[in-house]
Amino acid sequence: MSLKFEIGFSKSARLSGGLAILLKTLDGKEAAGAAEADPDAIIAKAARIAKFKAKSLRALDIVAPQGAPVDRILVLGIGDGVDLTAHDWLKAGGAAASKIRGAEKVVIFLDAPGIEVSRQGGGRFCPRHGNERL
Secondary structure (H helix, E strand, O other): OOOOOOOOOOOOOOOOOOEEEEEEOOOOOOOOOHHHHOOOOHHHHHHHHHOOOOOOOOEEEEEOOOOOOOOEEEEEEOOOOOOOOHHHHHHHHHHHHHOOOOOOOEEEEOOOOOOEEEEEHHHEEEEEOOOOOO
8 A cells, every 4th residue: 555645744743542753863852842752751661661762763663652633653763963964864755654554644843953954945855054944
């Protein structure tokens, strides 16, 4: 069965069921969207137990996280987050898509701490070093 993507952008999303994909850098204290998707701070405990370090394209998949408004949380590592290229973003998107499995609703938080993301011509994402937001 092939996946059908409907993509929309917003500064915030109300989470209710489904899968939340959060990006995390190696030195980031918290993954993007952790406050919204993980109010009980389960990610830190799961990462410690799984020895998850947020290396590039590594994933931490948490099923039925206690206290979370979603059914699954996937933390996707993007490495050190320095000088991410368009190809790095493409690989991260492919890695995220490969982990969706049966989820019908997916919210992806792109704003990893320390990484500025902006939408540029054609919807491509590139890291920014200014205050520009989506």
